[in-house]
Amino acid sequence: MAHKVLLTMDDLEAAVRVNAAFEGALFETAMVSAQDDARAAVLREDPDLVVVTGGLHEATAARVLGTVRDGRVATLALLEPTETEPAAVAQRMGLTAALVKPVDPAEVVALGRRLIERKRLQERTGILGDHPSIQEVLIKIEQMAPVTSTVLVQGESGTGKELVARALHDLSPRRAGPFIAVNCAALPETLLESELFGHEKGSFTDAAERRLGRFEIADGGTIFLDEVGEMPPATQVKLLRVLEDREFYRVGGTAPIKVDVRVVAATNRPLKDEVLTGEVRSDLYYRLNVLSIFLPPLRDRRSDIPLLVRRFVHEFSRLHDRPFRGITPAALQMLVDAPWPGNVRQLRNLVESMVVLAPTSEIRPEDIPREIREQGRERLLPVKVPGVAREVAGQELTYIVQSLLDLRLQVEDLRRRLDEHPQRVEVIEVPRQASDAEVVLAGAGGGDEGERLRAMPGQVLYQPGMTMADVERAVIEAALKQTRGNRRKAADILGIGERTLYRKLKEYEQVSVDSGTGGDAQLEP
Numbered sequence: 341m342a343h344k345v346l347l348t349m350d351d352l353e354a355a356v357r358v359n360a361a362f363e364g365a366l367f368e369t370a371m372v373s374a375q376d377d378a379r380a381a382v383l384r385e386d387p388d389l390v391v392v393t394g395g396l397h398e399a400t401a402a403r404v405l406g407t408v409r410d411g412r413v414a415t416l417a418l419l420e421p422t423e424t425e426p427a428a429v430a431q432r433m434g435l436t437a438a439l440v441k442p443v444d445p446a447e448v449v450a451l452g453r454r455l456i457e458r459k460r461l462q463e464r465t466g467i468l469g470d471h472p473s474i475q476e477v478l479i480k481i482e483q484m485a486p487v488t489s490t491v492l493v494q495g496e497s498g499t500g501k502e503l504v505a506r507a508l509h510d511l512s513p514r515r516a517g518p519f520i521a522v523n524c525a526a527l528p529e530t531l532l533e534s535e536l537f538g539h540e541k542g543s544f545t546d547a548a549e550r551r552l553g554r555f556e557i558a559d560g561g562t563i564f565l566d567e568v569g570e571m572p573p574a575t576q577v578k579l580l581r582v583l584e585d586r587e588f589y590r591v592g593g594t595a596p597i598k599v600d601v602r603v604v605a606a607t608n609r610p611l612k613d614e615v616l617t618g619e620v621r622s623d624l625y626y627r628l629n630v631l632s633i634f635l636p637p638l639r640d641r642r643s644d645i646p647l648l649v650r651r652f653v654h655e656f657s658r659l660h661d662r663p664f665r666g667i668t669p670a671a672l673q674m675l676v677d678a679p680w681p682g683n684v685r686q687l688r689n690l691v692e693s694m695v696v697l698a699p700t701s702e703i704r705p706e707d708i709p710r711e712i713r714e715q716g717r718e719r720l721l722p723v724k725v726p727g728v729a730r731e732v733a734g735q736e737l738t739y740i741v742q743s744l745l746d747l748r749l750q751v752e753d754l755r756r757r758l759d760e761h762p763q764r765v766e767v768i769e770v771p772r773q774a775s776d777a778e779v780v781l782a783g784a785g786g787g788d789e790g791e792r793l794r795a796m797p798g799q800v801l802y803q804p805g806m807t808m809a810d811v812e813r814a815v816i817e818a819a820l821k822q823t824r825g826n827r828r829k830a831a832d833i834l835g836i837g838e839r840t841l842y843r844k845l846k847e848y849e850q851v852s853v854d855s856g857t858g859g860d861a862q863l864e865p
């Protein structure tokens with residue numbers, strides 16, 4: 341099917357020349373003039389690419405760009421030579437790309453074709469963003485997908501590492517084969533080894549049957565080793581051997597097994613640092629880091645936030661069947677200014693909660709949880725506007741429900757990762773009183789899958805003002821209290837790996853030491 345291009349006629353001469361070049365290259369084209377209803381034209385033509393030929397700061401351009409703002413359609417503007425900062429203009433206006441006049445029509449067509457193909461790739465992979473760093477990621481994915489070399493994907497939590505791993509698989513010649521994800525932090529050493537490499541019957545006490553490992557199951561496809569930096573040293577040695585020879589032994593096995601598997605590994609923390617601290621073997625690092633992709637934190641590509649917000653609003657308003665007009669400019673600005681430590685995942689979860697909770701069909705500043713609003717405002721303007729009492733209570737409730745939704749999404753995420761480990765923290769109670777709300781995780785009845793987290797009298801696991809990190813810490817403390825400091829059992833109750841628990845405790849110790857409060861008695865085993 342021919343690609344379709346919609347051109348504005350603000351610069352008639354440029355429009356005619358560029359239009360002819362697109363037609364010559366067998367694109368379908370249409371033009372929109374200042375007299376036309378620009379919005380209707382975009383909706384009617386459903387273009388793959390919009391070319392704004394001039395008058396970028398005028399009404400036609402604004403209406404055309406406004407209609408395609410959720411980033412599905414590529415946009416290219418032809419800027420006047422007098423424009424002093426073309427790159428800044430392109431970012432501010434949410435353009436996919438811009439060229440400065442005079443332009444060569446053939447060049448416009450070549451760039452237009454690339455932009456359309458890139459957008460298609462984004463729709464296919466779900467990796468959204470016009471920021472140069474994301475465009476670079478997409479180019480790398482295109483280059484790396486066809487080959488079998490190992491790829492190391494690095495980036496903070498929630499930046500899209502799993503999305504990239506899946507894209508590498510889906511665009512590869514192995515796409516018909518399996519994509520198998522293993523979280524290396526979720527399992528203790530012995531379980532992880534039998535998970536990865538399988539075991540023979542009777543190889544250890546519980547091994548009643550022979551079991552295939554993930555490497556064997558992934559034969560002909562891709563294995564995604566998530567949080568690879570958390571892998572215990574002995575397993576690292578074995579993984580190194582697989583990477584070198586594509587060959588391994590099942591636990592307790594004597595016959596070598598050969599597989600044809602592509603390895604994609606991911607890590608939240610720079611793997612190089614973990615080599616320096618001795619947690620990761622340097623030879624493994626070099627074996628994993630044959631090709632590498634770095635995903636920038638969201639705060640380093642804020643210009644993508646409007647596009648992501650609009651896309652998520654659209655997605656969740658359809659999912660939850662809540663017709664939504666969108667977001668007000670002031671609310672959007674607050675989201676653009678927020679720090680986003682949880683990156684795209686946090687933004688996505690927040691938009692979902694706002695779509696569910698916003699009382700009108702638009703997200704307004706007051707619909708944004710106070711925490712996010714204030715963090716953004718602090719950076720720009722350290723003034724707190726006093727609110728009306730009733731409104732504050734309403735906001736509090738919004739914030740609680742928002743946090744719970746966040747928690748729910750995190751639990752879902754954990755459940756997905758630990759698909760073979762039964763999830764044990766399940767029931768969340770929300771008291772009706774918003775003002776002095778406390779939220780506890782209550783023990784679910786039934787209790788057929790081992791111990792669950794019980795709320796002790798007076799134990800507060802959530803109250804307004806607590807961040808997700810506070811809630812997590814409180815839940816971990818509660819689990820340790822319940823197991824009288826037994827970390828193995830506590831990790832079990834929480835449905836996380838013991839290593840993850842150790843890491844979190846280490847982080848808390850760090851925070852306590854850094855903030856000069858000394859060790860926290862509740863965290864002592």
Ligand SMILES: Nc1ncnc2c1ncn2[C@@H]1O[C@H](COP(=O)(O)OP(=O)(O)OP(=O)(O)O)[C@@H](O)[C@H]1O
Pocket residue numbers: 466467468469495496497498499500501502503504608684685688
């Ligand atoms: N560029 C992006 N465009 C659209 N959605 C994105 C993008 N990056 C991440 N997401 C979304 O954010 C969420 C988190 O992404 P993902 O699970 O890939 O992150 P991650 O880096 O693997 O995080 P973690 O380290 O916590 O496992 C997912 O819902 C994903 O769809």
Ligand SMILES: [Mg+2]
Pocket residue numbers: 501502566
């Ligand atoms: Mg992940």
